[in-house]
Amino acid sequence: MKDPYETLGVARTASDAEIKSAFKKLARKFHPDLHPDDKEAEARFKDISAAHDLLKDPEKRRRFDAGEIDASGAERPQQRYYREYADGPGYTSHAAQDGFASNEDLEEFLARAFGGMGAGMGGGGSRRQSSATFKARGQDVSYTLPVTFLEAATGAKRTITLPDGKTLQVTIPEGAEDRQMLRLKGQGMPGFGGGPAGDAYVELHLAPHAFFQRKDDNIHVEVPVTLKEAVLGGRIEVPTITGPVTMTVPKGSNTGTTLRLRDKGVRNRKTGVAGHQIVTLKVVLPEGDEPELAAFLESWKPKHPDDPRKEMLS
Amino acid sequence: MMGIEELVNEIAALQRADLEAWIAETLVSPEEEAGAPVFPEMECARVRLICTLRYDLEIEAETLPVVLSLMDQLYDTRARLNSLTAAVAAQDESVREAILKAMGRE
Numbered sequence: 001m002k003d004p005y006e007t008l009g010v011a012r013t014a015s016d017a018e019i020k021s022a023f024k025k026l027a028r029k030f031h032p033d034l035h036p037d038d039k040e041a042e043a044r045f046k047d048i049s050a051a052h053d054l055l056k057d058p059e060k061r062r063r064f065d066a067g068e069i070d071a072s073g074a075e076r077p078q079q080r081y082y083r084e085y086a087d088g089p090g091y092t093s094h095a096a097q098d099g100f101a102s103n104e105d106l107e108e109f110l111a112r113a114f115g116g117m118g119a120g121m122g123g124g125g126s127r128r129q130s131s132a133t134f135k136a137r138g139q140d141v142s143y144t145l146p147v148t149f150l151e152a153a154t155g156a157k158r159t160i161t162l163p164d165g166k167t168l169q170v171t172i173p174e175g176a177e178d179r180q181m182l183r184l185k186g187q188g189m190p191g192f193g194g195g196p197a198g199d200a201y202v203e204l205h206l207a208p209h210a211f212f213q214r215k216d217d218n219i220h221v222e223v224p225v226t227l228k229e230a231v232l233g234g235r236i237e238v239p240t241i242t243g244p245v246t247m248t249v250p251k252g253s254n255t256g257t258t259l260r261l262r263d264k265g266v267r268n269r270k271t272g273v274a275g276h277q278i279v280t281l282k283v284v285l286p287e288g289d290e291p292e293l294a295a296f297l298e299s300w301k302p303k304h305p306d307d308p309r310k311e312m313l314s
Numbered sequence: 315m316m317g318i319e320e321l322v323n324e325i326a327a328l329q330r331a332d333l334e335a336w337i338a339e340t341l342v343s344p345e346e347e348a349g350a351p352v353f354p355e356m357e358c359a360r361v362r363l364i365c366t367l368r369y370d371l372e373i374e375a376e377t378l379p380v381v382l383s384l385m386d387q388l389y390d391t392r393a394r395l396n397s398l399t400a401a402v403a404a405q406d407e408s409v410r411e412a413i414l415k416a417m418g419r420e
Contacts, residue, residue, distance in 0.1 A: 024371055033363045033385070036392060052370075082363040085356035086389035087396070094343065094360075094386040136397075139404050192400030 004051030004064070004071050012065070016056070023052040036083040089194040138189035138198035145170060145202050149209035152176040153219070153241045153266050160202075170202055175217070175266040178206040212241065217275025218265045222282050225249055227293075230283045240264045240277050249281065257281045315345075315352045321361055327369040328361070335375075336364060341382055 005012050008022045028034065030044040054071060055061050063069045085091060145160060155174035161167050168187055181203050188198025213220045223238050233251035237244050240261060247261060258280050265275025286293070307313075322330050336342050337351060342360055344351035353361065364382070367373045373381055402413055 027366065027371055031363075031366060033366075036389070049370075079362065080355065080359055082356070082359040083389075085359055087392060091356075091389070091393055093390050093393075094382070136401065189404050190400070192397045192404070 002047060002051075002071070004054050007047050007051035008055065010055075016058075019052070019055050023048065023056075032081040033083045033086075036087055042081065091194075136192050136195045138191040138195065140198040140201060141188045142201040142203065143168075144205055146205045146207060147172055147176065148207055149212060149214070150241055152178075152204065152206045153212075153214065168200060168202075172204065173269060175269045176204050176206070178204065180204045211239070214266060217268045217273070219275065219277040220280065221277065222280045224282045224284045225253065227283060227285055230254060230281065238279055241266070247279065253281050253283075255281060255283045315347070315354060316358055317350060317352055321353060321358065325362060325365050328365050332368070333361065336361075339379060341379060 005014070008014075008019060008026065010018055010022045014022070026048045027045065030038070030041045030048060032038070032041040032045055035041045050071070053060075054064055060069070064071065143160065143162070145158065147156070147158070151158070151172050153175065155176070156172045158170045158172060159167050160170055168184060170182065170184070172182075181201055184200040184202065186197045187200035190197050211221055219241055221239070223236070225236065228234075229236060229249050230253045231251070233249050233253065235246050235248050237246055238261075242264070245261065245264065247259060249259070250257075258278055261277040261279060263274045264277035267274045316324070318330065318333060322328050322333065333342075337344060341364060342353070342357055344353045344357055346352070364378070367381060368375070368378055402410060405413075
């Protein structure tokens with residue numbers, strides 16, 4: 001803490017009356033409750049009253065002058081000033097209604113302009129009237145949020161930063177749908193006069209996935225299999241929305257064969273029941289030359305010779 | 315919440331008789347709990363302010379209600395102005411511009 005004489009702007013030889021007078025002048029100038037808009041008033045007044053507390057007490061002043069104590073012993077604990085409450089949302093007026101002009105006309109005008117939202121107009125008469133401030137709910141705001149296919153399918157938490165620097169926590173529910181609207185209660189514009197804040201509406205925009213497609217609660221995916229896997233069958237690894245799983249390809253599968261992975265779809269938001277993943281197989285021939293395969297097919301005599309195009313040509 | 319006793323103990327300069335007089339004059343408005351007055355935080359801050367005015371700034375007991383009444387009107391007006399400012403700020407830009415323009419014309 002600064003030197004208390006300096007804080008009060010008095011000489012070290014100042015009389016008690018001079019100290020008192022200096023304090024009164026500074027308190028008038030810097031008491032936070034008398035200067036509600038002065039942000040520095042609080043810090044200034046804290047120093048001023050601490051200096052006064054020390055110098056107004058002859059014993060403390062003598063010990064400070066003798067160097068026995070320093071100024072820090074006189075520091076005041078943090079106190080909350082009246083202005084914080086009077087300018088705050090829970091303010092209830094102390095102002096007497098009798099004999100003073102009131103701003104009722106302004107409030108009535110506002111209440112009409114805002115469609116009767118201005119509830120709680122003071123009745124007047126009693127000193128401690130019910131809240132006389134205009135109250136209204138803050139405005140709603142809306143945003144769009146691009147989400148990936150997988151975030152929507154399995155649910156996710158996302159933090160979005162708004163243009164004003166404020167951040168919003170958005171929980172994307174499992175099985176969220178494109179253009180689904182989420183309502184974040186109380187995350188809109190602040191209310192005024194102690195009214196509640198508005199809501200934030202977040203519209204989800206789902207991006208398509210490279211290979212998954214969603215139909216209702218089912219996930220559809222086309223999975224390539226080799227000729228060998230299709231003919232001989234086997235266990236293959238396939239992707240699902242929650243990670244790869246192993247599934248069995250039956251012997252003699254074909255392009256277009258569909259297999260079902262139970263409960264590997266999207267959980268329905270209403271019923272809580274998960275859909276399935278529908279895997280459609282697609283047989284792919286090996287890339288590059290396979291002379292042995294060609295040689296085998298040359299000599300191969302099918303047991304069930306059939307023209308796959310016969311229905312198209314008849 | 316603080317009772318009369320706690321407040322008198324917390325604020326060194328505060329005289330119990332003065333506090334009781336201020337309550338009687340409705341300069342402070344405590345709530346009541348089990349028949350005894352109790353002070354919510356805002357009223358405690360108000361009592362501290364009145365103490366500064368009365369004891370440090372030596373405002374006369376007769377003048378004190380005038381000072382407080384003016385101050386209360388100031389805070390009421392501030393509360394209304396804040397509401398109005400917030401209401402204006404929540405409007406579309408065109409409305410805000412129209413209001414600013416109209417104010418400038420005064």
